[in-house]
Amino acid sequence: MTQTSPAPGAADTASTTASVRLEGISKSFGNSYAVNNVSLDIQQGEFFSLLGPSGCGKTTLLRMLAGFETPDRGRVLIDGQDMTLVPPYERPVNMMFQSYALFPHMSVADNIAFGLKQTPMARGARNLRVTEMMELVQISPLAKRKPHQLSGGQRQRVALARALARHPRILLLDEPLGALDKKLREKTQFELVNIQERLGTTFIVVTHDQEEAMTMSSRIALMRDGQIEQLDAPRRLYEFPVTRYAASFIGSINLFEARVLQQNGDEVRLSCDEAGADLLVRSSEKMLPGMALTLAVRPEKVRLLSPGEQSPNLVRGRIKEIAYLGGISIYHAELPSGKQVQFTQSNVQALAEQPLSWGQDVLLGWHPDSCSVLTE
Amino acid sequence: MFRRAPLLMTVLLFGYAFLYGPILSLMVYSFNESRLVTVWGGFSTKWYSELLHNEQILGAAWLSIKIAAINASASVVLGTLAAVALVRYRRFRGRTSLEIMVTAPMVLPDVIIGLSLLLLFVSMQTLIGWPAGRGQTTITLAHITFSMAYVTVVVRSRLAHMDRSLEEAALDLGARPLKVFFAITLPIIAPALVAGWLLAFTLSMDDLVIASFVSGPGATTLPMVVYSSVRLGVSPQINALATLIVVIVAIAVAIAGVLLYRQEKGSNSRKE
Ligand SMILES: Nc1ncnc2c1ncn2[C@@H]1O[C@H](COP(=O)(O)OP(=O)(O)O)[C@@H](O)[C@H]1O
Ligand SMILES: [Mg+2]
Numbered sequence: 332m333t334q335t336s337p338a339p340g341a342a343d344t345a346s347t348t349a350s351v352r353l354e355g356i357s358k359s360f361g362n363s364y365a366v367n368n369v370s371l372d373i374q375q376g377e378f379f380s381l382l383g384p385s386g387c388g389k390t391t392l393l394r395m396l397a398g399f400e401t402p403d404r405g406r407v408l409i410d411g412q413d414m415t416l417v418p419p420y421e422r423p424v425n426m427m428f429q430s431y432a433l434f435p436h437m438s439v440a441d442n443i444a445f446g447l448k449q450t451p452m453a454r455g456a457r458n459l460r461v462t463e464m465m466e467l468v469q470i471s472p473l474a475k476r477k478p479h480q481l482s483g484g485q486r487q488r489v490a491l492a493r494a495l496a497r498h499p500r501i502l503l504l505d506e507p508l509g510a511l512d513k514k515l516r517e518k519t520q521f522e523l524v525n526i527q528e529r530l531g532t533t534f535i536v537v538t539h540d541q542e543e544a545m546t547m548s549s550r551i552a553l554m555r556d557g558q559i560e561q562l563d564a565p566r567r568l569y570e571f572p573v574t575r576y577a578a579s580f581i582g583s584i585n586l587f588e589a590r591v592l593q594q595n596g597d598e599v600r601l602s603c604d605e606a607g608a609d610l611l612v613r614s615s616e617k618m619l620p621g622m623a624l625t626l627a628v629r630p631e632k633v634r635l636l637s638p639g640e641q642s643p644n645l646v647r648g649r650i651k652e653i654a655y656l657g658g659i660s661i662y663h664a665e666l667p668s669g670k671q672v673q674f675t676q677s678n679v680q681a682l683a684e685q686p687l688s689w690g691q692d693v694l695l696g697w698h699p700d701s702c703s704v705l706t707e
Numbered sequence: 708m709f710r711r712a713p714l715l716m717t718v719l720l721f722g723y724a725f726l727y728g729p730i731l732s733l734m735v736y737s738f739n740e741s742r743l744v745t746v747w748g749g750f751s752t753k754w755y756s757e758l759l760h761n762e763q764i765l766g767a768a769w770l771s772i773k774i775a776a777i778n779a780s781a782s783v784v785l786g787t788l789a790a791v792a793l794v795r796y797r798r799f800r801g802r803t804s805l806e807i808m809v810t811a812p813m814v815l816p817d818v819i820i821g822l823s824l825l826l827l828f829v830s831m832q833t834l835i836g837w838p839a840g841r842g843q844t845t846i847t848l849a850h851i852t853f854s855m856a857y858v859t860v861v862v863r864s865r866l867a868h869m870d871r872s873l874e875e876a877a878l879d880l881g882a883r884p885l886k887v888f889f890a891i892t893l894p895i896i897a898p899a900l901v902a903g904w905l906l907a908f909t910l911s912m913d914d915l916v917i918a919s920f921v922s923g924p925g926a927t928t929l930p931m932v933v934y935s936s937v938r939l940g941v942s943p944q945i946n947a948l949a950t951l952i953v954v955i956v957a958i959a960v961a962i963a964g965v966l967l968y969r970q971e972k973g974s975n976s977r978k979e
Contacts, residue, residue, distance in 0.1 A: 399875055419878040432876035436894045445890075446880030497881065 349408070350375040350501060350533040351396065356405035358391055365391040367557035368405070373550075375500075378527050378534045380544040383554035384580075389537040390429070392554075393503050396535065397426045410500060420449070425499035429506045431490040433478040439489050440465070440474040446497045464492040467526065484515050491526075501533040508543060520546050541581045545569065553577050570629075571703045578627045578705060585633070585672050586705075587626040591618045598699070601626065605670040611643040611699045625705040630661065632701040633674035635686075635693060642696030648672055650691045664693055730953060737946035744941050754947040764932055764948060771929040774843060775911035778850040782907040783900055785851065786858025791888075793859070794866045812853035813860075821920030824849045828921060841923030849921045850914060854907035861906060865899035866892075898966065905963050909956070 351373040358366045366388040373379045381389045394400045395407060398419035407415045414422055425446070434442050443464050447457045465471045468488040478486060487507065494502055507523065508516045524547050527534045538544050544551050545565045552562045553576075561568060561577045572578035575586065589601040589610060599618055601610045603626065610626060618624075636642060648664030651671065659675045666672060674695060676686065687693065737755075741748025758764060789809055792799070812820060828838060828845050838844045873895065877887040893900075915930040922928065933945055 397875075397879055399878075419875070420881050420883055424879075426876070426879045428872045428876055430870060430872055432870065432872040434873060434877070434891060445877065445882070449881035449886070493876075493880070 349373065350377070350410060351535070352406075352408040352411075353392075354406040354408070356392070356395060356402045356407065358388075358395060358400055358402050364388075364557045366395070366402075369557070369559055370405075371552060371559065371562060373533060373535065375533055376531050378524065378547055378549045379536070380548035380551045381535065381537045381554060382541060382544040382551050382580075383539065383560075385539055387554045388557040389539075389554055390505055391557075393426070393505055393535065393537050396501070397424055397503055398422050423500040424503060425494040425497055425501075426503040427490050427494040427505065427507055429509060431478075431486050431510075433486055433489055433493070435478055437477075438474065439470065439476050439478070439481070442478070442489055443493045443496050446493065450497070460496060464496050467495070468492045468522075483510055484519070487511060487519070491523075495526075495530070495532070498530075499532065501535060504534060504536045506537055506539070508538075508540075516543070523547060545581070553580060572627060573703075573705065575625060575627075575705050578703075583630055583673060585628045585630065587628075587670070589624060589626050591620050591622040591624065593620055594618050599704070605666070605668050606644075606646045607667050608644075608646055612702055612704055613699050614704050616704075626702055627705055628697050628702040630673040630675045631659075632697050633672065633695050634697060635674065635676065636696045638694065640694070640696070643699050644702070645694065645696045646672065648693055648695060650687050650689055650693060653687065653689060662687060664695060733946050734950045734953065737943060737950045739943055739946075742943065744943065744946070754943040755951075758944045758947045758951075761944060763927075764929075764944070767927050767929045767932040768948075770843065770926060771912055774847050774850060774928065775908045777847050778854055778911040779904045779907040781847075781851045782854040782858045783904050786855045786903060786907075787862050787896075787900065789855070789859045790862035790866050791892075794863055809856050809859045812856040817914070817916035818920075820853060821849070821917040824852065824917070825920045841921055842926035845921040845923070846918050846926060846928065849917050850907075850911040853917070854910050857906050857910060858903035861903040862896060862899045865896045869895055901963055901966060905959065912952075 349372040351371075353369055353371050356366055356369045357364060369392060381392060383389055391400060395402050396409075398414070398417060398421075402415060405415075406413055409423060434445065437445065440461055443461045444457055447460055461474075462471070465474060468491050470485060470488045470492065473481065473485060473489075478489070481489065487510070491507070494504075504523075508519055511519060520543060523534070523536075536544075536547065545568075548565055550562065550564055551568050553560045553568065555576055561573050563571075568577065569581055572581070572584075578584045578586065587603050587605050587610070589603040589606075592600040592602050592609065594600075594617070597613050597615050599612050599614050601612065601624075603610050612626060634642075636645070646666055648666045650662055651665045652663035654661040655678075657678070659677050661673060661675050664672045664674065672695060736744055736747075738750050738752065739746075739748055740751040740753070789805065793802070793806065793809070796802075824845075825841075828841060828848075831837065832839065838848070869892070873891055874887050877891045878884070882890060913930065914928075915934055918928050919931060922931070929948075933948070936942060936945060
């Protein structure tokens with residue numbers, strides 16, 4: 332924490348290196364909080380995602396960064412400068428709106444030039460920048476068209492070019508791919524990442540699509556009811572969720588209710604009625620015997636064991652459901668306790684018989700490193 | 708068509724007959740040779756040339772057009788300001804009274820508006836000496852008072868349907884609020900301003916009651932001339948005048964319609 336740091340200079344460097352710093356930001360509409368006491372640091376050049384279900388406050392948070400909403404409490408710092416009360420037209424930030432908000436009475440080129448016309452700039456330099464931006468997002472042939480003559484994907488590109496034209500330090504994107512169809516969305520994800528890497532601009536993206544956030548971001552803030560539930564790199568968020576909410580929002584996961592038996596160093600032995608066996612996990616946190624917790628295992632971490640094979644975490648079940656998805660198959664096994672466990676198998680050979688059939692008894696296991704402990 | 712829905716077509720025909728029959732007969736009789744409105748005496752354009760030499764009617768027409776144009780322009784400015792205040796600023800002191808004042812002229816009878824404005828102008832003259840006497844100025848002021856209400860309604864609905872994020876995007880791109888209003892908001896609501904201007908112009912050209920209350924000896928508007936001359940017996944000159952007005956209005960409305968349609972087409976396909 333910077334406030335405990337002895338040297339005042341240390342706090343200063345910390346706040347200047349952060350591209351964006353939010354300090355205890357809250358915003359309420361009526362008597363419910365849209366954003367509730369959010370603090371975070373975003374570094375220069377990051378591709379940062381705000382992820383969460385609809386209505387959790389992502390857009391409100393973004394609008395406070397852009398300057399369209401004033402926080403009830405807290406401060407917004409951009410490049411170390413307090414911007415909490417600075418109006419949108421004076422912030423070094425640009426936003427790409429969810430609806431794109433292209434000016435209907437202006438051509439594509441005029442839309443992109445609009446932001447440049449608000450600063451003193453020679454006409455030649457301005458035209459050059461507009462051309463450059465249109466090349467960047469590959470819409471040069473559309474320069475003369477009006478927004479209503481463009482497809483959804485083309486409009487998205489124009490909106491991106493317009494927001495980038497002023498070379499903002501930070502680009503805010505509200506559901507940038509939300510209005511595109513699935514194919515185009517996947518293609519555009521990679522283009523966005525490429526453009527971000529090329530320009531080095533800090534991107535802050537709002538999305539409700541967990542795959543999108545996983546693919547593009549360097550870090551993800553998972554939001555819930557106006558608060559940040561977990562802030563981590565995509566990989567850590569997936570492999571080591573800290574709460575049930577985080578675990579089930581991203582991908583699918585098996586959850587077991589368990590109780591601590593004993594802790595030996597970082598090995599924790601658990602008793603679990605649902606699994607019908609004792610389980611073993613690794614955790615560096617201090618745990619007292621008798622403590623209740625939840626164990627989370629991803630379906631692809633659950634291995635199908637051959638008869639007689641041993642594993643620290645071993646459960647018996649019977650196949651109840653099989654779903655063939657092409658690349659993988661998803662199986663549901665029912666344990667004697669009635670608990671359903673999901674696991675997946677890659678379909679390595681095209682013509683191989685299904686290795687498992689409905690009603691078959693199976694032995695399943697997973698490694699103690701491949702599961703995480705949720706305390707909430 | 709007739710075979711498919713005979714009842715519908717009959718109703719439609721009757722409707723058109725009622726709406727346009729009187730206007731059509733008025734136009735036809737403006738080319739009547741005879742002085743008698745009910746008897747056809749052969750084709751002639753003599754009423755038009757007589758009209759062009761009728762100083763009284765020409766003067767009144769010029770006065771009415773002047774008043775209508777000033778009124779329409781002032782109403783568009785004031786009505787747009789009121790609409791922006793009502794749509795863009797949710798809460799401010801005096802919002803309710805502004806809202807009431809904006810809608811009142813549309814529901815109050817003309818007689819009451821005319822009388823109360825007359826009383827206002829008279830007491831203003833005794834208190835501050837302005838407006839001195841009654842005439843063009845007082846008629847224009849009275850017309851702005853009620854036309855502005857209609858313009859506000861037209862502009863307000865257009866503004867309420869405008870995507871707020873367009874203005875936010877302009878602010879975000881570095882434009883100050885006043886610049887945003889002129890560069891983004893105004894062009895997008897322009898069709899409503901055109902419609903509002905035409906509406907205010909027509910309302911002013913059309914008004915007899917309020918103008919009669921607040922006008923003075925020197926200022927006689929076209930409706931007042933027509934009304935008083937018709938009371939002395941219908942002259943075919945009035946038919947000729949009415950025909951001219953109908954033609955001019957039809958052309959203006961057609962031009963405005965084309966403009967509005969083009970704008971509308973643009974903004975509609977954008978929303979898809
Ligand atoms: N201008 C506003 N007035 C009232 N309530 C609002 C306003 N903007 C957002 N909210 C409320 O705040 C909450 C968060 O909204 P939002 O930030 O848009 O969520 P998200 O973008 O995550 O879907 C929602 O419950 C929404 O209804
Ligand atoms: Mg949103």
